[in-house]
Amino acid sequence: MKVLLKIIYESIVQALQSLVGNKLRTFLSLLGITIGIFCIIAVKSAVDSLENSIKSGFNELGSDVIYVQTMPWGEDPNQNYWKYAKRPEPSVKDYNSISEKSRLSEYTAYTVFTGGKTIKYKSSSVSNAFIMGSTYDYKDLQNITIEEGRYFTQQEYNSGSNKIILGYQVAQALFNSLDPVGKTVKLFGQKYAVIGVLKSEGDNMFNILNYDEAMWVSFNNLKRYVNTNENSRVGKLLSVKARPGADVEELKGELTSILRASRRLKPTEDENFALNELSMLSQVLDAVFGVMNFVGFLIGIFALIVGMFSVANIMFVSVKERTNIIGIKKALGAKRSIILLEFLIESIILCLIGGLMGLVFVIGVLKVISNTIPFEMFLSTGNVVIGILCSIVVGIISGIIPAIMASKLDPVVAMRG
Numbered sequence: 001m002k003v004l005l006k007i008i009y010e011s012i013v014q015a016l017q018s019l020v021g022n023k024l025r026t027f028l029s030l031l032g033i034t035i036g037i038f039c040i041i042a043v044k045s046a047v048d049s050l051e052n053s054i055k056s057g058f059n060e061l062g063s064d065v066i067y068v069q070t071m072p073w074g075e076d077p078n079q080n081y082w083k084y085a086k087r088p089e090p091s092v093k094d095y096n097s098i099s100e101k102s103r104l105s106e107y108t109a110y111t112v113f114t115g116g117k118t119i120k121y122k123s124s125s126v127s128n129a130f131i132m133g134s135t136y137d138y139k140d141l142q143n144i145t146i147e148e149g150r151y152f153t154q155q156e157y158n159s160g161s162n163k164i165i166l167g168y169q170v171a172q173a174l175f176n177s178l179d180p181v182g183k184t185v186k187l188f189g190q191k192y193a194v195i196g197v198l199k200s201e202g203d204n205m206f207n208i209l210n211y212d213e214a215m216w217v218s219f220n221n222l223k224r225y226v227n228t229n230e231n232s233r234v235g236k237l238l239s240v241k242a243r244p245g246a247d248v249e250e251l252k253g254e255l256t257s258i259l260r261a262s263r264r265l266k267p268t269e270d271e272n273f274a275l276n277e278l279s280m281l282s283q284v285l286d287a288v289f290g291v292m293n294f295v296g297f298l299i300g301i302f303a304l305i306v307g308m309f310s311v312a313n314i315m316f317v318s319v320k321e322r323t324n325i326i327g328i329k330k331a332l333g334a335k336r337s338i339i340l341l342e343f344l345i346e347s348i349i350l351c352l353i354g355g356l357m358g359l360v361f362v363i364g365v366l367k368v369i370s371n372t373i374p375f376e377m378f379l380s381t382g383n384v385v386i387g388i389l390c391s392i393v394v395g396i397i398s399g400i401i402p403a404i405m406a407s408k409l410d411p412v413v414a415m416r417g
Contacts, residue, residue: 012349026350029314032307033354033394034361036300041379041387042362043296047289049366049377054285065141065277066252068094068238068259072274087272088263090238091230095135097262098240104251106243109138110219112228113235119215120186121174129170129213131187133222141241144211149181149196152218160220164192167214168200187215188225248277304390307354308398315347315402323409330411340407347399348392355391359384 070087095110102108111134118127136157139146146165156163164185171180171194180194198211219228226234242251252275259273319326326339359379366377 012345026314029310030307030350030354030357032303032305032310033351033391034307034358036302036304036307036394037355037358037387037390038300038361039303040297040300040390041359041383042365043299044293044386045362045366045379045383046369046377047292047296048380048383051285051289052378053376064242064248066240066242066248066255067276068098068240068255069274069276070272073276084274089230089236090273091236092228093230094259094262095238097258098238098255101258102240102251102254104243104246104254105240106246107137107141107241108135109141109237109239110135111138111237111239112219112222112226113237114222114226117187117215119170119174121183124174124176126170126173129167129215131215131217131222131226133217133219133226133228135219138239141239145199146196147199148179149194151196157218157220160218160224162190162192162221163195163217165196165198165216166194167198167210167212167216169212170215171197190225192217252277304394307351308394311347311350311354311395311398312402314350315343315399316405318346319343319402319406322406326406326409327411330409336407339409340403343403343406344396344399347403348395351391351395351398352388355387355394359387362387 068090070089071084090110092110095108098105099108111132113130113132115128115130117129117131118125119129136152136154138144139151147168149165151165152163164187166174166180174180174185175183180197183194185192185194198214198216201210201212222228226232228234228236240251240255242248255275256271260271263272265272329339330336363379366379370377
């Protein structure tokens with residue numbers, strides 16, 4: 001063990017001496033390693049950051065929630081546009097059928113979205129925030145947090161009373177530093193009591209629904225002022241959450257049977273609806289991000305190959321410069337494995353220095369980019385480990401031939417040379 005530690009120590013010293021003694025040559029040789037590690041880890045970190053941001057935006061959809069829609073998420077909408085365009089939108093009838101007949105679902109919610117309305121409080125107003133009218137179970141089905149105030153009571157929902165919950169940005173624009181809960185606002189020319197404010201979702205640009213800009217009322221209230229019929233031009237969302245322990249695929253099968261019966265489809269007719277879930281989006285994203293990671297890896301590999309030859313050149317020069325020393329060591333009894341290990345470790349150290357330089361550049365670039373885009377770019381521990389492992393592998397490949405050549409030198413010939 002002591003011998004191994006001594007070899008490692010001497011190899012580190014020799015690698016640093018090579019850096020100090022031949023700064024320009026070593027810098028240019030390690031530049032390929034630095035660029036290669038930078039390309040691989042920078043692209044991987046950027047893809048991981050983008051993927052994390054997108055998937056965190058998708059998390060509000062819920063991993064155990066099925067969405068009844070006209071178009072499947074896992075298919076290019078342009079391929080069969082007219083087929084999907086003819087399909088009926090999810091309706092209240094569909095919602096009622098699922099609520100009454102489904103045994104594998106825990107919650108079912110029907111939600112209507114519309115925009116272009118103005119909400120007012122005294123002299124303050126907000127235009128074009130979207131209005132969301134949902135059935136009672138929507139809060140339990142989606143990942144939504146009410147930070148101030150409360151949710152609708154069952155009686156308020158059933159009666160369709162003028163109660164409203166505001167998104168964080170809407171509340172800030174209307175009330176600034178005032179407490180919104182309990183205040184009265186005007187919407188649809190009617191007075192609404194503010195009963196709650198949603199927690200801020202931040203600046204995630206990939207939120208599917210930006211609840212910060214929402215005005216949330218009950219479905220029974222919204223249908224008084226907005227046409228929510230099946231053929232109306234408002235957004236409709238029918239969502240079904242699986243019971244704990246229920247298989248999502250079994251739930252989809254149950255929903256298919258219920259909806260076919262509700263829509264009176266004949267056994268020979270295809271479904272005129274799509275059942276979507278978060279895993280379908282994840283599969284599409286995984287394929288896209290896999291291609292992006294591969295491209296970054298491919299670019300980095302070319303740079304690493306250039307760096308590999310450069311480091312190998314340094315090691316060949318080191319063997320040539322230290323031929324006499326190698327001969328003396330072997331004459332004093334140093335084994336071939338010791339000589340081989342010494343040069344191999346020196347090559348690895350040089351590549352690690354180049355790799356660490358690449359990682360430092362990655363950190364700097366990611367920080368600069370994070371300040372210019374609306375989501376955070378980060379370097380994960382896993383990517384740091386990948387960068388270090390790549391450097392070690394490149395060091396082994398670069399140094400193995402010079403190390404073998406050094407270990408095979410004849411001690412007598414080496415001392416003369």
